[in-house]
Amino acid sequence: MPGIRFTLFLETALEDACKGLIMLKTTVLNAAHRALGARMVDFGGWDMPVNYGSQIEEHHAVRRDCGMFDVSHMCAVDAVGPGVKTFLLRLIANNVGKLKTPGKALYSAMLNEAGGVVDDLIVYYLSDSHYRIVINAGTADKDLDWMAARLGEWQLDVTLTPLRMGPKAVGMIAVQGPKAKAKVWEVLPEAKAATENLGPFFGVQVGQLFIATTGYTGEDGFEITVPAGKAEALWNALLEVGVKPCGLGARDTLRLEAGMNLYGQDMDETVSPLDAGLAWTVDLKSERDFVGKAALLAHGQKWQFLGLKLLDKGVLRAHQKVTTAQGEGEITSGSFSPTLEVSVALARLPLGVAIGDTVQVDIRGKLLNALVTKPVFARHGKGLI
Amino acid sequence: MNIPAELKYTASHEWVRVEADGSITVGITDHAQDLLGDLVFVELPEVGKELAAAQETCVVESVKAAADVYAPVAGTVTAINEAVVDAPESVNQDAYAAWLFKLAPANAADLAGLLDAAGYKAAVDAA
Numbered sequence: 001m002p003g004i005r006f007t008l009f010l011e012t013a014l015e016d017a018c019k020g021l022i023m024l025k026t027t028v029l030n031a032a033h034r035a036l037g038a039r040m041v042d043f044g045g046w047d048m049p050v051n052y053g054s055q056i057e058e059h060h061a062v063r064r065d066c067g068m069f070d071v072s073h074m075c076a077v078d079a080v081g082p083g084v085k086t087f088l089l090r091l092i093a094n095n096v097g098k099l100k101t102p103g104k105a106l107y108s109a110m111l112n113e114a115g116g117v118v119d120d121l122i123v124y125y126l127s128d129s130h131y132r133i134v135i136n137a138g139t140a141d142k143d144l145d146w147m148a149a150r151l152g153e154w155q156l157d158v159t160l161t162p163l164r165m166g167p168k169a170v171g172m173i174a175v176q177g178p179k180a181k182a183k184v185w186e187v188l189p190e191a192k193a194a195t196e197n198l199g200p201f202f203g204v205q206v207g208q209l210f211i212a213t214t215g216y217t218g219e220d221g222f223e224i225t226v227p228a229g230k231a232e233a234l235w236n237a238l239l240e241v242g243v244k245p246c247g248l249g250a251r252d253t254l255r256l257e258a259g260m261n262l263y264g265q266d267m268d269e270t271v272s273p274l275d276a277g278l279a280w281t282v283d284l285k286s287e288r289d290f291v292g293k294a295a296l297l298a299h300g301q302k303w304q305f306l307g308l309k310l311l312d313k314g315v316l317r318a319h320q321k322v323t324t325a326q327g328e329g330e331i332t333s334g335s336f337s338p339t340l341e342v343s344v345a346l347a348r349l350p351l352g353v354a355i356g357d358t359v360q361v362d363i364r365g366k367l368l369n370a371l372v373t374k375p376v377f378a379r380h381g382k383g384l385i
Numbered sequence: 386m387n388i389p390a391e392l393k394y395t396a397s398h399e400w401v402r403v404e405a406d407g408s409i410t411v412g413i414t415d416h417a418q419d420l421l422g423d424l425v426f427v428e429l430p431e432v433g434k435e436l437a438a439a440q441e442t443c444v445v446e447s448v449k450a451a452a453d454v455y456a457p458v459a460g461t462v463t464a465i466n467e468a469v470v471d472a473p474e475s476v477n478q479d480a481y482a483a484w485l486f487k488l489a490p491a492n493a494a495d496l497a498g499l500l501d502a503a504g505y506k507a508a509v510d511a512a
Contacts, residue, residue, distance in 0.1 A: 039422075054477075055448050056423045249422065249449050313470075315426045315446045336425040336448050343426075364444070 027072035028171040028228045032235050036245055043248055044138025046073040051247040058250035059338040062217050063381050066177035067246035068238055071216075073137035076163040076170060076225060077144070080130045083156030088123060088131055090290050091150055093273060095283040099125035105201040105214055108281045109273050110146065111292025115299060116269040117276065119143045120261060122214060124203050132203075132210075136263050150291070163225075170210075171231025173224050175243060176254075178381060180221035184211075187237045195222065216251060218258025218379035256344065257337050259307065259376035265318055266305075266332040266346055272296060275348060276332075277305030277375055303329070304353060307373035308345040309385055314363050316345035316370065323360040323367065326350035331361065339378040340385070346375050386506065387415040389481060393457075393496065394505035397439070400481060401457045401499055408463060409488050409496070413445060413454060415480040416509055421447040424473035429465040430486055436460060438495065443485060445476065458495040460488040 024047040033040065038049035049070065051058060061067040079087065088096040094108035104125050110118040119139045124132040135143045144162060151158055163170045175184050185192040191206045195213075198204060203212030210225035226234050239245065252262070259277075261267055267276035274282065274296060284296065308331065310316050316334030327350040334345030345361075353359070353372055360367040373385045388394070393401040398417035402410040418424065426446040436442055436456035443454045464487040469475055475483040490496060500508060 050449070051422060054423055056425075253448060313426065314428070315451065317451065336446075338448070 025073070027070055028169075028231045029070040029072060029173075029235055032232050033070065033245075038245070038247060041248070043073070044136075046137055048073060049245070049247040050249045052245050055247065055249035055253070056338045058244060058246035059253050061244040062177045062219055062246060062250065062254055063339055063378070064178070065244070066175065066179040066183050066221075066242070067244045067250065068235070069174040069176070069246050069248075069251050070171070070235070071174045071223065072171040072228075072231065074172060075135050075137065075140035075143075076172070077133045077135065077147075078130065078161045078163065078168075079133055079158055080161070081156070081158040082129055083154075084129055084131055084158045087151060087154065087156045087158050088133075089288055090154065091147065092121070092123060093278075093282040093290055093292065093296075095286055095288060096123060096125065096131070097286075097288070099123075101202075102126055103198075103202045103204050103212075105203055105212060106281075107201070109267075109278060110143065111273065111290070111296075112269055113291060113295060115272045115274075115292040115295030117263070117267045117271060117273055117278075118146055118269060120263050120267070120278070124212070139263060169228040170225045171228050171234075173226065173231065173235060173238070174215055174217075174221065175224065175238060176215050176217040176219045176221035178220060180219070180243075183238065183241050183243050184222050184224070186241045187234070216258075216260055217254040218260070218376075219254075219381070253335050253338055256333050256335055256346065257339055257378040259346070259374070261346070262333055271348075272299060272302070274299075274301040275303040275305065277346070301351070303348045304351055305332075305375055306347060306349050306353065306355065307375040307377060307385065308334070308347050308359070308361065308370040309340070309373050309377075310343040310345075310361070310368060310370050311358070312368040312370075314343060314366075314368055316343045316361060316363075320345075321362045322347055322349060322370070323362070324350055324353045324357065326352040329353070329359075337377055340383045344373075344377045344385075345370075386509065387481075388502045388506055390502045392481070393499035393501065394508075395455065395457045395499060396505075396508045397455050399454060399457050401496075402484075403496060404487075407490070407493055409457065409460070409490060410484045411442075411454075411457060411486055411488060412484040413452075413476065413480055414505070417452070418477050418480045421445065421450050421452055422477075423448050424476050427469050427473045427476070427485070429467075429470060430462045432462050432465060434462045436462065436488070445473070445485075454485060456488065457499060458488070459491040461491070463487045463489050 329349035
């Protein structure tokens with residue numbers, strides 16, 4: 001664009017990964033998005049819908065009713081073989097040994113030797129010889145290389161199969177909101193019995209579908225993995241029962257309000273999970289060794305990961321500097337919260353800063369006041385700060 | 386694309402209406418609001434501020450992006466539309482009604498350098 005300076009905060013995280021790419025990758029739902037008139041953007045090398053009209057209306061639909069997202073750009077990887085549990089115990093910062101019920105999921109991260117985050121992920125325990133890992137879109141190739149290198153190094157018998165191409169290719173649709181489950185059951189009545197008593201963070205195979213009680217919005221709902229050839233029919237069936245299509249714009253404000261980290265913004269290979277609010281998903285207590293553990297133990301926690309609510313008028317954005325009585329910090333994710341109707345942010349702040357403190361954020365040279373909060377702003381339809 | 390024929394434009398997506406008294410009223414175009422998405426914050430200049438042509442004058446921010454608004458020509462800010470500060474979404478609803486500021490041009494001849502509707506459309510299509 002000539003003249004006007006657009007800074008698209010949503011894409012900055014991953015845009016470096018796709019520079020030089022000639023063709024954008026498309027999900028199996030690309031034509032469906034275009035038919036709905038979506039505004040498409042380059043997200044980590046993928047041609048994805050940022051919104052289908054009003055991003056704020058899409059956000060409210062998920063908090064108040066029901067919306068759906070195409071998350072087929074994320075990469076599901078089946079890890080199968082006799083060595084798989086040993087592999088994941090060493091690869092992942094949380095302890096997959098805790099997963100004993102088939103279908104149970106765990107959120108965690110893979111670290112490098114320096115304790116930086118290679119990627120955050122969800123791992124499902126399906127059996128002692130079969131786990132499914134879901135990794136981010138923009139980091140998928142890097143992650144697969146990383147995992148293959150560790151497998152070679154550790155000489156373990158595990159086969160990694162990304163469910164991207166060929167007969168195993170899948171699409172993924174996240175249906176989220178207080179009415180999400182009822183809408184899914186309306187479209188897939190055969191799935192109700194298997195999913196109505198499913199606890200949080202569980203997945204279950206229902207025929208050709210893998211239906212999980214996971215999400216990235218802070219609302220109830222399902223993430224449905226569907227054979228690629230059937231994804232568009234499922235998307236259209238959900239549209240017909242009134243599920244609102246939602247783009248990556250609303251997905252970003254929903255996850256921000258829910259206090260969920262975004263890889264590439266809130267943490268990356270140079271950031272320790274302990275400094276990014278992810279200590280809860282790092283297991284340092286057991287005897288188990290994992291990649292990055294020694295570095296985490298040696299360095300400890302250097303920063304706090306907290307929320308900010310802007311008290312003055314403006315919009316908090318990633319990379320703005322935060323001045324506190326204890327020193328300088330930085331916003332890692334910031335936007336306008338449609339639920340709270342104020343600007344909120346996630347920030348890396350010096351140790352010693354406390355919830356309830358007032359700090360100053362540098363926005364275009366002006367120091368504006370912000371309140372330090374818990375790093376969770378809204379979930380289940382309600383504001384929490 | 387909604388580009389009213391009676392207005393003037395800049396390649397940086399401001400619209401300009403030349404008033405009877407020679408002052409100009411400035412806003413952002415419908416195309417600009419469409420690119421930005423839902424606006425949530427508008428920061429206006431101070432009345433009396435003197436601006437050079439193409440100087441950053443104020444900021445509009447949507448949920449996902451921030452954009453600078455530039456002075457179409459050199460001049461002095463004579464009025465600002467406080468209503469859009471309280472209702473940034475009014476720019477999305479009607480970009481040509483929700484003006485941002487009025488300017489007394491330093492030199493009326495500078496207005497001849499602005500784009501007409503066809504020129505602006507060509508600039509957008511070329512981008």
